[in-house]
Amino acid sequence: MKEKVGFIGLGIMGQGMAHNILKAGFPLTVWNRTAARMAPLVGAGAAAARSPADCAAQTTIIITCVSDTPDVKQVILGENGVIYAAAPGSLVIDMSTISPQVTQQVAAALAAKGVQMLDAPISGGSEGAAKGTLSIMVGGEASQVERARPVLQAMGQKITHVGGAGAGQMVKLVNQIVVVGTMLAVAEGLLFAQAGELDLDKTIEAIAGGAAGSWMLSNRGTQAIADDWRPGFTIDLQQKDLKLVLEAAASLGIPLLGTSLIHNLYRTLQARGLGQEGNHALLKALEYLAGRRGGD
Amino acid sequence: MKEKVGFIGLGIMGQGMAHNILKAGFPLTVWNRTAARMAPLVGAGAAAARSPADCAAQTTIIITCVSDTPDVKQVILGENGVIYAAAPGSLVIDMSTISPQVTQQVAAALAAKGVQMLDAPISGGSEGAAKGTLSIMVGGEASQVERARPVLQAMGQKITHVGGAGAGQMVKLVNQIVVVGTMLAVAEGLLFAQAGELDLDKTIEAIAGGAAGSWMLSNRGTQAIADDWRPGFTIDLQQKDLKLVLEAAASLGIPLLGTSLIHNLYRTLQARGLGQEGNHALLKALEYLAGRRGGD
Numbered sequence: 001m002k003e004k005v006g007f008i009g010l011g012i013m014g015q016g017m018a019h020n021i022l023k024a025g026f027p028l029t030v031w032n033r034t035a036a037r038m039a040p041l042v043g044a045g046a047a048a049a050r051s052p053a054d055c056a057a058q059t060t061i062i063i064t065c066v067s068d069t070p071d072v073k074q075v076i077l078g079e080n081g082v083i084y085a086a087a088p089g090s091l092v093i094d095m096s097t098i099s100p101q102v103t104q105q106v107a108a109a110l111a112a113k114g115v116q117m118l119d120a121p122i123s124g125g126s127e128g129a130a131k132g133t134l135s136i137m138v139g140g141e142a143s144q145v146e147r148a149r150p151v152l153q154a155m156g157q158k159i160t161h162v163g164g165a166g167a168g169q170m171v172k173l174v175n176q177i178v179v180v181g182t183m184l185a186v187a188e189g190l191l192f193a194q195a196g197e198l199d200l201d202k203t204i205e206a207i208a209g210g211a212a213g214s215w216m217l218s219n220r221g222t223q224a225i226a227d228d229w230r231p232g233f234t235i236d237l238q239q240k241d242l243k244l245v246l247e248a249a250a251s252l253g254i255p256l257l258g259t260s261l262i263h264n265l266y267r268t269l270q271a272r273g274l275g276q277e278g279n280h281a282l283l284k285a286l287e288y289l290a291g292r293r294g295g296d
Numbered sequence: 297m298k299e300k301v302g303f304i305g306l307g308i309m310g311q312g313m314a315h316n317i318l319k320a321g322f323p324l325t326v327w328n329r330t331a332a333r334m335a336p337l338v339g340a341g342a343a344a345a346r347s348p349a350d351c352a353a354q355t356t357i358i359i360t361c362v363s364d365t366p367d368v369k370q371v372i373l374g375e376n377g378v379i380y381a382a383a384p385g386s387l388v389i390d391m392s393t394i395s396p397q398v399t400q401q402v403a404a405a406l407a408a409k410g411v412q413m414l415d416a417p418i419s420g421g422s423e424g425a426a427k428g429t430l431s432i433m434v435g436g437e438a439s440q441v442e443r444a445r446p447v448l449q450a451m452g453q454k455i456t457h458v459g460g461a462g463a464g465q466m467v468k469l470v471n472q473i474v475v476v477g478t479m480l481a482v483a484e485g486l487l488f489a490q491a492g493e494l495d496l497d498k499t500i501e502a503i504a505g506g507a508a509g510s511w512m513l514s515n516r517g518t519q520a521i522a523d524d525w526r527p528g529f530t531i532d533l534q535q536k537d538l539k540l541v542l543e544a545a546a547s548l549g550i551p552l553l554g555t556s557l558i559h560n561l562y563r564t565l566q567a568r569g570l571g572q573e574g575n576h577a578l579l580k581a582l583e584y585l586a587g588r589r590g591g592d
Contacts, residue, residue, distance in 0.1 A: 100492070123506045123507060135502065137502045160498060161498075162498045162499060163494060167494060167495075170492045171494060171502050173488065174485045174486075174489045174494070175502075177488055178481045178484075178508035179481075181480055181481020182477070182510055184477055184481070185474045185481060188473050188552050190470075191552070192469065192541070192544070192550065193470045195545075195548040195549070196466045198458065198463060198467060198470070199459055203458060206431065207467065207470060207471040209454055210419045210454075210511065211511050211512065211529075212419075212470075212511070214509060214510030214513075215510065216507065232507075233507075248488070254488065256484050257484075257585075258481065261553060261557070
């Protein structure tokens with residue numbers, strides 16, 4: 001039996017992902033808080049639901065891809081939420097990046113109704129969402145991961161089952177720690193190179209192939225030295241994720257000296273009104289700090 | 297005219313590099329402070345010099361590859377140093393990692409005798425030195441870089457002319473900033489993953505292909521989670537290079553918050569007698585800090 005898929009949350013990521021599910025041939029029902037965003041999907045053959053519950057009532061796999069922890073609670077457990085209409089045996093896949101602890105609470109609430117859940121946060125940006133090349137980190141039961149795989153494969157290239165409920169969210173947070181830490185490494189290197197009046201293109205060229213090499217250096221480092229601050233991932237979203245990281249670290253009882261520092265450095269950019277620039281603007285924070293960049 | 301090559305400093309890097317110069321067919325004269333280290337090269341066809349000056353007297357390109365700034369000053373400007381016997385028109389290539397400022401002073405002293413100099417520090421470790429696959433970052437005059445290229449190509453795969461005198465050293469320091477910063481990013485991610493009881497292999501597998509990906513994650517991260525602390529590059533050598541970084545940053549007047557933190561974290565490992573472990577043992581420093589690792 002082919003699964004009927006529901007998709008809740010048609011933001012910058014969800015739009016591309018939902019289109020790719022349609023392209024893969026799954027019957028699709030969509031819901032979005034701002035109803036106008038459903039039009040392109042309906043135009044491409046999807047049905048529009050009247051609420052998250054309505055979306056769940058018509059489908060067997062319900063995907064949520066919304067902004068933050070309260071949004072996931074709202075669309076799943078809130079008024080007209082998924083939980084009030086999802087049939088026993090159906091599967092909820094949350095692809096938002098949210099609190100691992102809340103993920104486990106939501107999964108437990110759904111389980112009490114006989115509804116399965118996977119947490120399956122993504123990385124790869126809006127470009128990856130559009131192209132179907134996302135990395136998807138999946139937490140939950142192995143049998144449900146296999147059930148979900150054909151749908152996940154419509155959206156992503158690399159699908160890794162990393163553990164039980166909440167583990168997908170935890171691995172996503174690890175991903176964010178490593179991303180921003182690598183960006184700080186690149187930014188400090190570039191600040192030093194600038195101050196030393198080095199040729200920045202040649203500097204990156206000379207070091208990118210060796211032990212200093214990273215995706216952030218080759219992609220965001222080159223963008224930063226071209227003074228191009230357009231977001232692959234905005235500072236505001238990065239901060240939302242770092243808040244989740246630091247809350248989880250506090251509850252695990254571990255210090256994260258570098259990540260805390262970076263969270264504060266990004267705050268200095270938000271204070272300057274630059275929250276919609278890309279996360280590689282961390283270099284700008286260092287330049288302001290060093291007195292090497294005037295006010296924007 | 298084929299250049300006659302001199303090689304001063306047959307340590308863990310210099311051994312492999314000098315052998316590769318011989319293999320490429322250059323006449324080679326070697327000198328090393330500990331004379332016994334010259335034997336394998338002499339066995340392979342090199343001549344042994346009696347001093348750095350003697351080495352310079354017999355050659356047209358004199359390579360130095362020693363430990364630290366004072367060692368370079370000693371073999372080039374000190375008693376029986378290269379400067380006292382190098383013929384006008386000959387070329388000194390310093391492949392050590394040392395102070396960019398001292399590099400410029402040494403280059404000026406040599407220039408006053410009509411001797412050219414390039415700074416050409418390397419990355420790629422002892423394995424790269426043995427295999428001839430080093431990355432070489434070269435500072436100095438373009439015509440001398442072209443002159444040196446056949447000899448450099450015997451030792452390295454990627455040779456980048458990055459700027460004038462001292463620029464090679466500066467780019468090498470950028471490399472070190474980015475290397476240790478990326479390692480801190482990886483270490484914080486892994487500490488968080490450990491504390492969250494994630495499967496560490498699966499965690500790295502899930503994130504290494506995306507924006508979190510780096511050479512340090514794929515190589516040193518995997519080594520760290522296998523509890524394998526053998527050095528690709530030792531903490532003691534890393535600290536020597538970070539000292540150069542922080543001195544240069546101070547003279548340039550820029551703060552390096554991340555790099556300073558890392559220098560201090562490595563110091564906690566040196567204080568525990570772990571200076572000969574690899575630089576990826578930064579993870580251990582975080583584990584000690586978090587109370588997650590007992591005394592070694």
